[in-house]
Amino acid sequence: MYTGVVIGTVVATRKDERLVGSKLLITQPLNINKKPIGEPIITVDTVGAGIGEYVIFTKGTAARYAARKNDAPIDAAIIGIIDNVDIYLDVFDKK
Amino acid sequence: MYTGVVIGTVVATRKDERLVGSKLLITQPLNINKKPIGEPIITVDTVGAGIGEYVIFTKGTAARYAARKNDAPIDAAIIGIIDNVDIYLDVFDKK
Amino acid sequence: MYTGVVIGTVVATRKDERLVGSKLLITQPLNINKKPIGEPIITVDTVGAGIGEYVIFTKGTAARYAARKNDAPIDAAIIGIIDNVDIYLDVFDKK
Amino acid sequence: MYTGVVIGTVVATRKDERLVGSKLLITQPLNINKKPIGEPIITVDTVGAGIGEYVIFTKGTAARYAARKNDAPIDAAIIGIIDNVDIYLDVFDKK
């Protein structure tokens, strides 16, 4: 799974009917230092995430399970709101 | 899911029979500022998209579900026409 | 799906038995201007493609469906011979 | 599968209920010389891995099987603790 921040919303009136009722959020992937990495993607929200929230998202089949829409055309979903990330950077110093 | 713009069409007379009846469109992936990112791919249209339309597309198994051809050799599909994307860039300023 | 050109063949006598009878072709991925992008991969031919032909190929589970060998260790397959690609480049000029 | 080192933990109170009881660890992918490659990801621990341990992790559907939660929104999991990696670098000299 990956960490990201919700930065926007997408409105699409004409779309696959199985997406109706799914909130589409733009999520910017972040590294563990909260720096943006790569391009934002469209994610389905499954936990009530809001703009600016620091989230866990998943990709592929896992995203359809997250949305509880196993046969929907979904390939990315937000599955948690992050309270805290603890990094033990000294692990690298030991290597 | 990803955002892109439809830029062309593909004609293939000799192909897997499960692709017959599926419209194959060339989609250029775009970032949220509508700048091209990466190379165009071949997508199956499932929402009646036309040249120049700003679309949502999906990859992998989700694409087969989109096309309602669960056992077809499809790995990318257009699943929505984007009306609007709202980006709250000040999210980054707060980080 | 992706576009490529068939550039070679692979012979492997010792292999998974479910690959027996599948023709293994080396396909060079191409962009829409027919320039090589990335490294060639090994694809299973499902449409009778020959050396030098301009093809559509697919990856992942879609490739197993293409080969009609749903439980075989296949992750890339040629699914069509391209007759023509029409690109409307002025789409970019409008953006 | 990939090699990595566990460098941290993630706490998310609000999350998909199928993640409850799964320990979420931050894993830094490493190359075979134990140098970091790419960005850390969030993995589900399935073998009792601790901070600083050198692990094998897997991605995609394999990760759900690892977690024995086949319908959970999981796409990366730690599946083993590495005792030893033996590399025969002279393989390259012969090529």
Add this chain to the structure above:
Amino acid sequence: MYTGVVIGTVVATRKDERLVGSKLLITQPLNINKKPIGEPIITVDTVGAGIGEYVIFTKGTAARYAARKNDAPIDAAIIGIIDNVDIYLDVFDKK
């Protein structure tokens, strides 16, 4: 599928029980000119490959099928020993 060379072995005493009995080999991906591309990965051997052998490997669900362990946490597997690769480079000259 991809070409690679087996360059090492991994020993992991503590691991997912479904990996017991599977030989874990470090495979260096190669391009068609046998130059290393990208980082080595851990693959399950399914054809009796040895150190230094030139192999075909597969990724994702295809790897689990290769290992005939459809529910095991495996995402890469060696599926063939390459006897010969024939490349027709003049294909590029014609383009």
